[in-house]
Amino acid sequence: MSLTDKSPARSSGSPGPGSGSPGPDSGRRPGPVGGFARIAAFSHRRRRLALVLWLVVMAGVWAAATTAGDDYREDFSLPGTQSQAAADLLAEHGAARAGDTVQIVLQDQGGLKDPAVQDRVGRMLAEVAGQPHVESVRSLYEDAAAIAPDGTVGYATVTLDVPSKEMPKEDSQKILDTARKAAGDGLQVELGGEAARLLGKGAGGAAEGAGILAALVILVFMFGTVIAAGLPIITAVFAVGSTLGAIILASHLFTIADYTPYVMMLVGLGVGIDYALLIFARYRAELVKGVESERATVTALDAAGRSVFFAGCTVILALLGLVALGLGSLQGMALSVALTVLVTMAASLTLLPALLGIFGERFARQFTARDAKRRAKGKAPEGTVWRNLAARVQRRPLAAMLVAGVALGALCLPAFDMRLGFADAGSDAPKTTSRKAYDLLSDGFGPGFNGPLIVVVDDLDGGNAQQAAESAAVVLRETPGVQAVSPPIPTKHSGVATMIAFPATSPQDEGTSRLVTDLRDDVLPQVSERSGARYLVGGGTAAAEDYSGKVAERMPLFMAIVVGLSLVLLMMVFRSVLIPLKAAVLNLLSIGAALGAITLVFQEGWFGVEPGPIEAYLPVMIFAVVFGLSMDYEIFLVSRIHEEWTKTKDHALSVREGLGHTGSVISAAGAIMVAVFGAFMLSSERLLQQTGFGMAVAIFVDAVVIRLLIVPAAMQLMGRRTWWMPAPLARILPKVHLEKS
Secondary structure, eight states: OOTTOOSOOOOTTSOOTTSSSOOTTTTSOOOOOSHHHHHHHHHHHTHHHHHHHHHHHHHHHHHHHHHHOOOOOOOOOOTTSHHHHHHHHHHHTTOSOSSOEEEEEEEETTOTTOHHHHHHHHHHHHHHTTSTTEEEEEOGGGOGGGBOTTSSEEEEEEEESSOGGGSOHHHHHHHHHHHGGGOBTTEEEEEESHHHHGGGSOOSOHHHHHHHHHHHHHHHHHHSOHHHHHHHHHHHHHHHHHHHHHHHHHTTTSOOOTTHHHHHHHHHHHHHHHHHHHHHHHHHHHHHTTOOHHHHHHHHHHHHHHHHHHHHHHHHHHHHGGGGGOOTHHHHHHHHHHHHHHHHHHHHHHHHHHHHHHHHHHHHHHHHHHHHHHHHTTOOOTTHHHHHHHHHHHHSHHHHHHHHHHHHHHHHGGGGGOOEEOOOGGGSOTTSHHHHHHHHHHHHHOGGGGSOEEEEEEOTTSSOHHHHHHHHHHHHHTSTTEEEEOOOEEOSSTTEEEEEEEESSOTTSHHHHHHHHHIIIIIHHHHHHHHOOEEEEESHHHHHHHHHHHHHHHHHHHHHHHHHHHHHHHHHHHOOSHHHHHHHHHHHHHHHHHHHHHIIIIISOGGGOOOOOEETTHHHHHHHHHHHHHHHHHHHHHHHHHHHHHHHOOHHHHHHHHHHHHHHHHHHHHHHHHHHHHHGGGSSOHHHHHHHHHHHHHHHIIIIIIIIIIHHHHHHHHGGGGGOOOHHHHHHSOOOOOSOO
């Protein structure tokens, strides 16, 4: 039924044409009206062709992707920031490295200067110098500063001829294996640096497999048959697999980070199973009524398929909002995930009907037989539990809203103390060599050694930057929070020099963040007034601060774009002002609860998790994905309520019936999402752990607390005003038909 349908209202209790047993026209082929119905009918009738086309597409994309290989890369450029200006200045004057470095970190309680130890280490470093991608090796015995004051900890610097991200994992492993040949007799050898961190990363697969297995169990429990449970998963795998191959090819043309495929799989599997489940649940309901398979397919796609389409559009709009942030490789990730959702929608609307056509007759027998057994046993009609829940909420709507709202509000509070940054080796698993190297360097040289600040001196008059750097070094050594400062390091250009300032606190410590701010805003500007030179604070630690600042600065614009577009779309769909406003507020509440939970677990270290800052781009990524996914449940639930409202014009009844028809599907879909997202907690990647945990919390809150408690309470309180829209606004906005005609 469309939003403008003029047909007479029919009581929800009166039998429809397919109720109980097949109606007189149940054997006829349906006459598709809308685009979704025509797509469903075509895919159902030409099911083998549709399936072959999907197989050809996925096989072709993966053949091309396997041949081309990937070219993932990251773009952390931040125009307009001090760290970027420092990096550009060094590159301009030939001081930027083409490759990165790794450190061979050594500890010996007997002292690293022992002749026997020196001999072993020297032979080992000579062998390391011959390994692939090693440009040079600087021994710890060539630099007095490379050995800690107590003489037990030191490091050799290995310069690579490629950036760390491009260093093959097997070559990093060769360096580690070679270095560890010197270990033993009290000498510990570890490998530090970004290339070493890659050795601790898992190959992936465990999290995805665990999520799919959990989803399969939930679907089998819901549908009672493995084949029926497998169709949503098959649909999701086809969609995600095809898109992943396409993204591998796209990585040669666009800047796409290496973490993008994991985020794509996380979102794609959850959304793909979710969308297919919503359609399949409606299909099953039609079969139980006695409708034949093709007509049930068309009806399901013409109803639930529309909900899936518009829900998917909100996810895509939210993800495209990330492009407005203008943050390098985050844009590539947003476009990749948006493409994943688009292909997932296409698979749900074309591949799933084809699969229903293949197994339709079997499903018709199984589902009708199960329904007959259930009725023979005198069990309550399906959805009774959810109707009873809605009735109880409707009796005390204000109390239900207050209790749930206060609980979620309390969970949101920790998010206001969220500290953004990037995980470094200090957040790696304790057993990894990068973490062991990090801890050894911290013990030997101080916690700030792992996060040095690069101070770039630019003598604007073109004079001697060395003198300006020495003036700054004197001040820096007396600045609270600075543990040590290196002598000025000249560059090829006399007007530019650098210094390295080592904070007294670790890179992820809040004190280091304050130090960066103090140096930029107070300490170095005062030195600049006296010397006339420009001082720029750069380096990885400062860049992380700048990135976090950019995210916080552009977050309001991003939120305004996402929320604004979603409000307009929902007003077009439901011809209401209050429903979009309610949806936006409740979606923000679920996102706030998720960010609060992430802060407690990953920043404060609850449940034994290694404490540290929240990944800088995580809040915007979770906001985009969760805001869109929350709209899925909103559209699915409210569209069914609206369908009942157009039939009965009884607002209270339409809320109960809408929840009765969708409650089990929403709870199952939410459980699947939680299982898929939560499984990524098994990943060794801190970003994926935080993302999976945050999304699992958000979906749990949204599907259980908000959609099944707060929404029925809010709609009961709004009453008939729920569907109100000012006449001028109604004339301006185009009409979108959501329910089937």
